[in-house]
Amino acid sequence: MASRRFLDFISGKKNDNELLMRELKIKLLAANKLVDDAEEKQMTRPTVRTWLDDLKDAIYCVGELLDEINTEALRRQLEVFKSSSPSDEFHDSLEPKISNILRVLDLILKEKDVLGLKEGVQHRPQDTTRQTTSRVDDSGVFGREKDRETILKSLRPDDTAGPKIGITKKPCTITDLDLLSEELEEILTGKKFLFVLDDVWSEDYLLWENLMTHFNSYGVHGSKIIVTTRLGGVASITGTLSPHYLQEISEDDSWSLFAKHAFTEDSVIPAHPHLEVIGRKIVKKCQGLPLAIKSLGGLLHAVLNPKEWEKILKSDLWELPNDKVLPALWLSYQYLPPHLKRCFAYCAIFPKGYRFRSSKLISWWMAEDFLQPHGNEALEDVGSDYSNILVSRSFFQHSKEYGESYFTMHDLINDLAKFVSGEFCLRLEDDHLTVDRNICRVRHVSSMNFCNQRTQNLGALYEAKHLHGFLRLHSVHFIRLGNKPIDLLLVLPYLRVLKLEDRDIVELPSSIGDLKQLRHLDVSWTSITELPDKVCNLYNLQTLLLEFCRRLIQLPSELGRLINLRHLNIRGTKIKQMPVGMCNLKNLQTLSDFVVDKQTGQRIGELKELQHLRQDLRISGVDSNFYGNDSLAPFRSLEKLCLREMWNCQKWLYYDGSRGNTTILFPNLRKLELSRCPNLTEILPLEKLPRLERVELWDLESFSGSLAHVESECPKFLSLVHLEIENCPNFVCFPDGGMDAPKLEELRISQCKKLRSLPEQMHTLLPSLRILKVFDCPEVESYYDGSRGKTTILCPKLTEMVPLEKLPRLERVKLRHLESFSGSLAHVESECPKFLSLVHLEIENCPNFVCFPDGGMDAPKLEELRISQCKKLRSLPEQMHTLLPSLRILKELRISQCEKLRSLPEQMHTLLPSLRILEVFDCPEVESYYDGSRGNTTILFPNLCELELSICPKLTEIVPLEKLPRLERVKLRHLESFSGSLALVESECPKFLSLVHLEIGNCPNFVCFPDGGMDAPKLKELCISECKKLRSLPEQMHTLLPSLQKLEVFSCPEVEPIPQGGLPSNLQGLSFECCRKLAANRSLWGLTRLNSLRKLKINFTEEGGEEMGCSFPDEGLLPTALTHLAISKHPNLTTIQGKVLRQLTSLEELLIRGCPELQGLPEEAPKSLKSLTVWDCPNIRCLPGEWLPSSLSHLQIWSCPLLEERFRRGTREDWPKIAHIPYKGCFLA
Secondary structure (H helix, E strand, O other): OOOHHHHHHHOOOOOOHHHHHHHHHHHHHHHHHHHHHHHHHOOOOHHHHHHHHHHHHHHHHHHHHHHHHHHHHHHHHHOOOOOOOOOOHHHHHHHHHHHHHHHHHHHHHHOHHHHOOOOOOOOOOOOOOOOOOOOOOOOOOOOOHHHHHHHHHHHOOOOOOOOOOOOOOOOOOOOOHHHHHHHHHHHHOOOOOEEEEEEEOOOOHHHHHHHHHHHHHHOOOOOEEEEEEOOHHHHHHHOOOOOOOOOOOOHHHHHHHHHHHHOOOOOHHHHOHHHHHHHHHHHHHOOOOHHHHHHHHHHOOOOOOHHHHHHHHOOHHHHOOOOOOOHHHHHHHHOOOHHHHHHHHHHHHOOOOOOEEHHHHHHHHHHOOOOOOOOOOOHHHHHHHHHHHHHHOOOOEEEOOOEEEEEEOOHHHHHHHHHHHHHHEEEEOOOOOOOOOOOOOOOEEEEEOOOOOOOHHHHHHHHOOOOOEEEEEOOOOOOOOOOHHHHHHOOOOOOOEEEOOOOOOOOOOHHHHHOOOOOEEEOOOOOOOOOOHHHHHOOOOOEEEOOOOOOOOOOOOOHHHOOOOOEEEOOOOOOOOOOOOHHHOOOOOEEOEEEOOOOOHHHHHHHHHOOOOOEEEEEEOOOOOEEHHHHOOOOOOEEEEEEEOOOOOOEEEOOOOOOOOOOOOOOOOOEEEEEOOOOOOEOOOHHHOOOOOEEEEEOOOOOOOOOOOOOOOOOEOOOOOEEEEEOOOOOOOOOOOOOEOOOOOEEEEEOOOOOOOOOOOHHHHOOOOOEEEEEOOOOOOOOOOOOOOOOOOOOOOOOOOOOHHHOOOOOEEEEEOOOOOOOOOOOOOOOOOEOOOOOEEEEEOOOOOOOOOOOOOEOOOOOEEEEEOOOOOOEOOOOHHHHHHHHOOOOEEEEEOOOOOOEOOOOHHHHOOOOOEEEEEOOOOOOEOOOOOOOOOOOOOOOOOEEEEEOOOOOOOOOOHHHOOOOOEEEEEOOOOOOOOOOOOOOOOOEOOOOOEEEEEOOOOOOOOOOOOOEOOOOOEEEEEOOOOOOOOOOOHHHHOOOOOEEEEEOOOOOOOOOOOOOOOOOOEEEEEEOHHHHHOHHHOOHHHOOOOOEEEEEEOHHHHHHHOOEEOOOOOOOOOOOEEEEEOOOOOOEEOHHHHHHOOOOOEEEEEOOOOOOOOOOOOOOOOOEEEEEOOOOOOOOOOOOOOOOOOEEEEEOOHHHHHHOOOOOOOOHHHHOOOOEEOHHHO
């Protein structure tokens, strides 16, 4: 009400509106005095909660009225030349609206005495003056030591020494279950994994079973899954062990946790013993619940007034039942100042577990007018302060998986937000869009889209006439909604926030320009090609997000009319130039990209008017020299700057070309990226950017200048952390004397063809360097100046390098493509040098590398050793047997493409007790890696889990696999001379108790499996191919391989893939080659007895196809529960039996490939079919009638010219039949 525009507008007419507004202000102030008492009493008195909701609704209505007035005033200000005599109708309409709100407020205020509400009851503790931060220290975990030990023990019950667990975090953005399955297969196959499924809520047993099929198919024995949940039902469904319940922490641990968050430092407690007495009583009432303890500790952080502590201790809120809102958390909320209460309550739009960016939340707060700046403070800075306070008080938590910029709320905090927001926030989630309550008061709606949602229920939003915001939030299961939500929402006049991300949205109707109150519009990731011109009538618009609208080619020509616009993101669009008038957007805080072309190149000067730009800016298309303090000098707040695709720009300097100028540009710039500027020869001296942390110079083909002043010697780059130079073929040298960059951690240089050397004095001037990567820099001959500094990669002229033992903290070394390197890893005079921190050593394509250091290597922490493409390496050092004892924790040994290598170290199998992975690949001279004592009873490689021997044509025998007790995965491929056995010769039915995966391929002299079969109770996958002399599969498979799920047999002409006795009953996938004999005996296959079989793939030989005849499959041949069927290379197939196919009522995927005589498909497909692939069937002309079922979501047609022609996109008669299918292969897309 206090804005000048508002006051001028209201007082501009002689009517009663100004007096009415003053009366409205008085009533709001009177109501505000009652709020504190009402909020405290609402927990025990529902009538007071109803009164509060009535008051909130009235206040919302006041805000909406004020918005109308401000918007009309702004419109008249901007359109003054269009209408010289504005109508009085708007002023006349205000009086009844104000009077109605006054009557409502009168009724609400009259209830105060009936409800016993009092003015100004509560005194809140004030925030002390301190700088808040969003960096939370989560290192202090108290009272969970026994829980940790119990969980670890259950993970490795047979490991008395205690488990060692490596943790990998991998973000997942996959929304398609099939793609996720493929990703899991790639990541997990052959590996023992530990998955943690955190905070599981679904109690659907079928969903859990479906998920587990993917894990069970790929991991090896010993893999573990930990599930955390708050629901006992989830534990009973998912657990194979008894659930472990987290108990409340002890009082001592509770106090330690509370003290960590309540006191600024340990010395405060002895200085204020009275606070400890009160604090321990408060902690006792938290009942050992860590979240409550942490919240109250944050509330009392740095509060030293005992009266405030006593007030919290004596609050009667503690007596409330815990099944409503946790009293400790409610109390934390109650003590928030009013402006933070509003911001926190708004967060009820987030579903539980939702991860949000603080910048996005702040922009929504800003659109809802929740931010209260002081003086000239930027709204974004105010929002950041609010967010930091909520973090410091544990209402928000950093999302560890997504980094510092993402936050989430604990479930209990989410419950609290939902409680305090009451009926004003609505979340559409839980696998439906049902609106099951009166929503006329709802102001904020969020929608999480799940698999089975439909949009018809969104019609209920018509009743939310006062809706302020609609947010479509991301979920795991993405479903397209199209333009329907837009049509529903554009009739809501008070809409301030509209977030729609949907690829099926292809246009925005012009009526979007009628949403006069709209402040935040996010249509990122949509398929729109343009914005309606009427968008430029949205004078209140603050944020316009068009990120990755890949079809958007231009912005509205009058965009400059949006004078309140603060954030514009057009990254990932096809916009080629900016519209005229960008200089009018003087409030702009962030601009993702500024694009100009040859015709509009002069508009770069408009940037000078945008003096409030901050965060990041990317400029592209500049056609001439670019002068730093001409267009960009005003940007003192700019943090990230990218100049990209400036095709003809030759220099980026100061305006006068004086590199000696002492002016500091961009005082807050932290990241600089210059890329794809092929004619750029000189750039700004980087030492003029005092806060610069990250520099990336990419594809600057003409850049031959320096990173610093020409006259500078050993310039200072005091903030630089990361420097990357890639594909700058004319970049010659670093500054003379080196670079003084004490914080530089990463230096990456690649494809700099003329670079002669790395920075001088690296070992002293770059003390923080952790990662050095040099790739494809052929002129670099040395980076060692006599003091021997660091490490390098891919420099073919490099002849020597720093002795690695001189780098005491060196953990990872990769030497790749060093064609001239013939030196040593250590000093020449060193004998058995020490590499005390080395964990990973990789040597690749170093053809002149001959040997390791004399006397071996003392590398007690080495876990991975990889050697490949070292042509002159004839053997691992003779002293390797002395080296081995120092490598007792070596876990991974991979040797490949060492063509002169004849043997591996003797006694390796006994002296590497920790080895888990052994791979020998393409070493044609290797004849043995085992001493031949097959009768030895010693356990070999006690921890080996994976063994791969490939392309070793002289290898004749291998270690007996039953001597490897933990062996899980074996791959034997291209071993042309291998004619031995997998076990000891004298063994009958040997035991392979841990084996999960066995693959034998192209071993033409491999004859048989062990006599009596293989006792491999955990074997899940058996794949055999191109073993010409193999006579049979393992005996007694149906009993000795009870866990077998996948069997593949190809190009083994002597083997029958359907053995006597049948196949294991748990088999889920079967792939085999059907020869003449097998086709003739197809009645004996017995596949219908395999109740678990779901995937079947049959490749026909030419003789097998002849024997099978021209139709397939025979009735009764296939199990009806099949979900995947592939028929390949049947030379005579003309007919697929439709009746048999329709009996496969669960069939989801059908592949037909390489059937040249096939002319058509059955009249009707299984109604369950989801995916159809037809490949290399040139005589198929069409798909009959309504053959494609409605369930079909994937269709691929390859090398079927007649069929392709009928379905060509948009041009042929059968295109409408498949247009609705979401995923269509190649030409169909």
